[in-house]
Amino acid sequence: MRKITKTTKALILFGAAMIATAGVVQADGHLGKIKERQEAMKAVGGGIKIIVETAKGKRAFDAAVIKSAALTIKTNLEKAGPLFPEGTGEDSGIENRAKPEIWLDEEGFAAALKTAIAAADNMAGVAKMADLMPALGQLGGGCKGCHEKFRAPKK
Amino acid sequence: MKRKTVVLFAGLVVVGTAVGLFLSRPRPLEANVLPQHNVDLANGKVMYDAGGCISCHKPIKGADALLPSGGSQLKTPVGVFYPPNITSDKATGIGGWSDLQFVNAMQRGISPDGRHYFPAFPYTSYAHMKTSDVLDLKAYLMSLKAVETSSNKTTSIFAAPMLRRGMGLWKRFSLDTRVFKFDRSKPKSWNRGAYLVSGAGHCNECHTPRNIVMGLDFSRHLAGGPHPEGKGKVPSLRGLKKRKRFTDVADLNSALRFGEIMGYEDMSSGGMGDVQTNLSKLPEADTKAIAEFLFSLQ
Numbered sequence: 001m002r003k004i005t006k007t008t009k010a011l012i013l014f015g016a017a018m019i020a021t022a023g024v025v026q027a028d029g030h031l032g033k034i035k036e037r038q039e040a041m042k043a044v045g046g047g048i049k050i051i052v053e054t055a056k057g058k059r060a061f062d063a064a065v066i067k068s069a070a071l072t073i074k075t076n077l078e079k080a081g082p083l084f085p086e087g088t089g090e091d092s093g094i095e096n097r098a099k100p101e102i103w104l105d106e107e108g109f110a111a112a113l114k115t116a117i118a119a120a121d122n123m124a125g126v127a128k129m130a131d132l133m134p135a136l137g138q139l140g141g142g143c144k145g146c147h148e149k150f151r152a153p154k155k
Numbered sequence: 156m157k158r159k160t161v162v163l164f165a166g167l168v169v170v171g172t173a174v175g176l177f178l179s180r181p182r183p184l185e186a187n188v189l190p191q192h193n194v195d196l197a198n199g200k201v202m203y204d205a206g207g208c209i210s211c212h213k214p215i216k217g218a219d220a221l222l223p224s225g226g227s228q229l230k231t232p233v234g235v236f237y238p239p240n241i242t243s244d245k246a247t248g249i250g251g252w253s254d255l256q257f258v259n260a261m262q263r264g265i266s267p268d269g270r271h272y273f274p275a276f277p278y279t280s281y282a283h284m285k286t287s288d289v290l291d292l293k294a295y296l297m298s299l300k301a302v303e304t305s306s307n308k309t310t311s312i313f314a315a316p317m318l319r320r321g322m323g324l325w326k327r328f329s330l331d332t333r334v335f336k337f338d339r340s341k342p343k344s345w346n347r348g349a350y351l352v353s354g355a356g357h358c359n360e361c362h363t364p365r366n367i368v369m370g371l372d373f374s375r376h377l378a379g380g381p382h383p384e385g386k387g388k389v390p391s392l393r394g395l396k397k398r399k400r401f402t403d404v405a406d407l408n409s410a411l412r413f414g415e416i417m418g419y420e421d422m423s424s425g426g427m428g429d430v431q432t433n434l435s436k437l438p439e440a441d442t443k444a445i446a447e448f449l450f451s452l453q
Contacts (some may be wrong), residue, residue: 045420052418090386097387097424140416147415148428153387154421 030088034096037083040076047073048143051123055136061129070124073139077117084109090152097152109150116142179323181269183259192287199295202288204436205355206281210429211238214302224248224302231275232385234312238276244301257293258286264326271322273310274329279371280357282332288355329370344440348448351441352377356434361389361426377452382425390421393452407446412439 050069053059089098102109119139126135203209212223222242229236243250249257256267264271264278272278281289312318335350352358359371364380366372379391401407414422414431422431434442 048418055417137416140413140418144415144423144428147423151424153382153389153425153427155387 030085030092031094033083033085034088034092034094034098037080038096040080040083043076044073044080044143047076048140051132051136051139054129055132061132063127066126066132067124070120070126070139074117074120074124077113077120081110081113090155095155097154099150099152102150105149109146112142112146112150116146118142175324176320178327179271179320181263181265181271181323183263183265183269184255186255188286189254189258189290190287192290194294195291196295196298198288199291199293199298201437201441202284202292202355203295204433205351205441206292206357207430207433208241208296210426210433211276212241213238218302218304219300222299222302223296224304226304226308229275230384232383233273233275234310236273236275236310236312237308240302240304241296242299242302243297244303247304248301250297250301252293254290254293258289261289261292262286262332264322264330271319271326273312273319273322274325277357277360279330280354280360282330283335283350284354285334292355325368325370328368331371342447344444345448345451347441348444348446351445352448356445358392358430362392377449384426387425389425392449395452396450397453401450404443404446404450407450408439408443411435411442411446 047069050059051066054061054066059065084098084102086103088094088096089100089102090096091100116139119135119142123135123139126132208223209221211229212225213227214220214222214224215226218224218226223240224242224244225238225240227237229238240248242248245251252260252267259265260267260272260276261278262282262284264274264276264282266272335354337346338349341349359377361383362377362379363371363373364375364378365383377392379389379393381387382389395401395407396403401410409417410419410422411431411434413419413435414428422428434445
């Protein structure tokens with residue numbers, strides 16, 4: 001009798017430890033993904049800054065620079081896309097700004113991402129200043145389209 | 156002794172209810188407040204865009220997206236609203252309303268049948284508009300195409316009829332009905348900006364924090380605070396210059412007009428995206444006036 005109880009206890013402890021570890025690993029995984037996507041978004045922000053400065057005339061137009069900024073945006077948006085697994089929203093206990101709507105309207109989120117990536121692609125092909133503003137309208141509109149629905153205000 | 160207490164309590168309830176009913180009764184404006192007025196449709200459109208009517212009275216999927224036929228969800232911490240049809244349709248919109256009924260709704264939060272509206276409809280800000288601007292706004296709405304709607308769901312709020320009456324008490328404390336006052340020591344454009352911000356633009360509804368009875372706390376005018384719709388914060392619009400949020404009035408004007416399209420990163424989330432889209436439709440002089448006013452706040 002005594003022995004069984006001990007084994008049971010050990011088993012329970014082991015089980016609890018496993019669950020706890022899984023929880024930690026899970027939270028760790030979540031934390032990693034959240035950090036990674038935020039870094040990706042910061043890189044996207046860096047790219048748009050260069051394009052906006054050119055549009056405002058604070059920086060001379062250089063097609064190669066625009067192209068490289070646009071590709072930075074594209075690559076990092078593509079990178080961020082899969083870094084929004086369910087359970088990593090603003091209610092996850094880890095500070096971030098991903099709204100629950102991302103998972104309530106998965107199609108909408110995917111479409112917003114696709115639109116922005118297409119706009120970045122289009123921006124990469126801009127060869128002269130006259131084409132910059134229309135392309136920026138589309139690209140910036142892509143950021144806004146997603147942020148207004150799927151990103152929460154700062155905490 | 157015990158019986159006395161019961162009687163006293165019952166008496167208090169009766170008196171309390173009577174006082175409550177008296178204090179919470181709707182007090183609409185009378186027809187004599189309406190000025191003699193020649194309608195200016197262009198000004199009506201400016202008020203419509205500044206007022207952001209379409210953001211809340213958003214049509215449901217399939218209806219003309221540019222007309223405020225309502226029916227879309229508006230989530231608030233107290234419950235879900237379905238802002239009604241405010242197109243000129245006589246049966247399901249406000250086509251049959253008199254000017255006075257419209258002014259009472261917009262500036263006193265009272266419906267044609269004498270009920271209180273919930274302040275999710277920001278009449279608390281529209282109350283500061285000039286009545287002539289409200290009349291132009293109505294004329295503009297009436298000039299748009301009528302849309303007939305089928306649904307008449309207005310809210311999912313628990314005990315809404317009782318709360319509606321209770322709103323009357325809240326209004327006693329929290330509804331400031333003073334029309335915006337021109338400050339002669341400041342330029343005309345500054346005043347125009349301040350007027351648009353406090354009235355039609357209803358910027359205070361989000362950017363000014365609330366006191367314990369949920370009224371706007373003007374001792375912290377536009378100083379930012381918890382988001383009224385629940386999560387996260389609304390940034391302060393004070394000290395924009397000192398905090399280097401914007402370099403000058405022109406920079407802020409361009410943020411208001413273009414928002415995230417020109418890389419202004421903090422102009423999209425938490426409802427600001429819709430506000431900015433509406434601001435982008437205003438004449439440039441008006442967004443510049445708003446920028447001038449905001450930039451002057453220390």
